[in-house]
Amino acid sequence: MEFLAGLVDTALGTAVDVLPIAVILVVFQVAVLRRRVPNLGRILSGFAAVLLGLTLFLIGLEQALFPIGETMARQLAAPEAAAAGTAQVDWRDYMLVYAFAAAIGFATTIAEPPLIAVALKAEEASGGLIGSWGLRIAVAVGVAVGVSLGAFRIVTGTPLSWYIIAAYVVVIAQTFRSSRSIVPLAYDSGGVTTSTVTVPVVAALGLGLAANVPGRNPLVDGFGLIAFASVFPIMSVLGYSMATSWLNRLRRARRSREEAT
Amino acid sequence: MRGPVVALSRRLFGAVRDLAPIIVVIAFFQIVVLQQPFPNLGSVLVGLVCVVLGLTLFIQGLETGLFPLGEAIAHAFARKGSVAALLAFGFCLGFGTTVAEPALIAIAAEAADVASGAGVVADDDAAREAYAFNLRMVVALAVGTAITLGVLRILKGWPIHVLIIGGYLLVTAMTAFAPDEIVGVAYDSGGVATSTITVPLVTALGVGLATSLNGRNPMVDGFGLIAFACLTPMIFVLGYGMVV
Numbered sequence A: 001m002e003f004l005a006g007l008v009d010t011a012l013g014t015a016v017d018v019l020p021i022a023v024i025l026v027v028f029q030v031a032v033l034r035r036r037v038p039n040l041g042r043i044l045s046g047f048a049a050v051l052l053g054l055t056l057f058l059i060g061l062e063q064a065l066f067p068i069g070e071t072m073a074r075q076l077a078a079p080e081a082a083a084a085g086t087a088q089v090d091w092r093d094y095m096l097v098y099a100f101a102a103a104i105g106f107a108t109t110i111a112e113p114p115l116i117a118v119a120l121k122a123e124e125a126s127g128g129l130i131g132s133w134g135l136r137i138a139v140a141v142g143v144a145v146g147v148s149l150g151a152f153r154i155v156t157g158t159p160l161s162w163y164i165i166a167a168y169v170v171v172i173a174q175t176f177r178s179s180r181s182i183v184p185l186a187y188d189s190g191g192v193t194t195s196t197v198t199v200p201v202v203a204a205l206g207l208g209l210a211a212n213v214p215g216r217n218p219l220v221d222g223f224g225l226i227a228f229a230s231v232f233p234i235m236s237v238l239g240y241s242m243a244t245s246w247l248n249r250l251r252r253a254r255r256s257r258e259e260a261t
Numbered sequence B: 001m002r003g004p005v006v007a008l009s010r011r012l013f014g015a016v017r018d019l020a021p022i023i024v025v026i027a028f029f030q031i032v033v034l035q036q037p038f039p040n041l042g043s044v045l046v047g048l049v050c051v052v053l054g055l056t057l058f059i060q061g062l063e064t065g066l067f068p069l070g071e072a073i074a075h076a077f078a079r080k081g082s083v084a085a086l087l088a089f090g091f092c093l094g095f096g097t098t099v100a101e102p103a104l105i106a107i108a109a110e111a112a113d114v115a116s117g118a119g120v121v122a123d124d125d126a127a128r129e130a131y132a133f134n135l136r137m138v139v140a141l142a143v144g145t146a147i148t149l150g151v152l153r154i155l156k157g158w159p160i161h162v163l164i165i166g167g168y169l170l171v172t173a174m175t176a177f178a179p180d181e182i183v184g185v186a187y188d189s190g191g192v193a194t195s196t197i198t199v200p201l202v203t204a205l206g207v208g209l210a211t212s213l214n215g216r217n218p219m220v221d222g223f224g225l226i227a228f229a230c231l232t233p234m235i236f237v238l239g240y241g242m243v244v
Helices: A002-033 A040-076 A091-110 A113-125 A132-156 A160-177 A183-192 A198-212 A225-260 B002-033 B041-080 B083-099 B102-117 B125-156 B160-177 B180-192 B198-212 B218-222 B225-243
Strands: none
Touching: A002 A040, A002 B041, A002 B083, A040 A091, A040 A198, A040 B002, A040 B041, A091 A132, A091 A198, A091 B002, A113 A132, A113 A183, A113 B041, A113 B198, A113 B218, A132 A160, A132 A183, A132 A198, A132 A225, A160 A225, A160 B160, A160 B180, A183 A225, A183 B160, A183 B198, A183 B218, A183 B225, A198 A225, A225 B180, B002 B041, B041 B083, B041 B198, B083 B125, B083 B198, B102 B125, B102 B180, B125 B160, B125 B180, B125 B198, B125 B218, B125 B225, B160 B225, B180 B225, B198 B218, B198 B225
16 A cells, blocks of 8 residues: 555656646647647657656555665675774775765666666667667776776765866867767766766765765765766766777778788 | 557666666676665665666656657747747746755755855855855746757857856856855855756757757757756855855
């Protein structure tokens, strides 16, 4: 019964989420475009599938993953060394937290529905040149590094803005060295990573860490992991594209040298 | 009958593969590192079945519903040729999908607590609620502006990196002047604005526009709307923090 009540609740929540979109679409359709949408029935059934799918997905996450993930994040954030009462915080006591942050950042990103959508679209728009799995793995690696570094920042208590600004500088430098056709996609992948699956677990990790590490304030230091998880994928996607084009150039150069001899 | 069954089982397998890393990571840390049994294994398994089915349906719906709809709208606007209507649509889409976003409501409430703790806002419920409401409006306005600007960029073919890097520089400069307690909130607000349903729709809209306009390339011009939607909330929230 509780399960059913949760299902209805989540379904209502998702419907409220979609309502503004539906209203805007209908108003513009009727008032401005005044053209019949092709395959309307199919699109509506697709919309229904998205709603039902998202509802099931969210309720399943609530039921299966979030409770364990959040408890786990809190437990790992309070290692025995710190509990023993050493007032001095040593960042090396938290190695397991960094490992967990990286692993869970990677894993939740792979399952992130908006990223799947963008990756499918990118594969289609690039004519298969950018594989959807290659993109998703590159983004997930970026999130893993970002969340892990973000955990390190909370433990050491260093200012958020140093890291984020340094990351921006690297992204700007990479932008000027990258091909024009990857840059917009890379920028987009920063925003889609932090969504349904990643945010609750990563936020729990941040708040847990800030509450358990001596001298940290959850209100001030708990925020910011999401920001890490949004900047680092840009870096990793640009890096991935730079690495592949560099390898291709190397291969071509070697081939032409072999042909010359 | 065999075709759809094969397609469906392929999608189900895909969803299992997408979720495998989370299951492996959680199981590894629970069993090997923390050395604890799983609490309520039964309900966890039921939940996992829901997650797999849900992801399968969602991806099915993306390809039959959200993507074609985004493309159809893009083509219809491109054919109609009214820039003003298109920009108005972009603004409404950005504003409307953000203002009711649960993640944003949650973060705005937390931000109000932080602000009242820091003494920026009076320490009573009405003042906190007003602050949280204003913050939500600011972020929704920011996303509306972002989609409008992003669509205009696709129409004009402006290079994205100039705008985005300019925005980053602005964020950096504003960080130096904004009060400390708003900085974390501002940075996080960039990420919460893009929901699971908005992203596919907006991406399909951008790629569809770039495909149907002459001289625009879907890779170079079609992507980037999400990037704007992540950037402008930071600028707007930092600005709000400086004004209040």
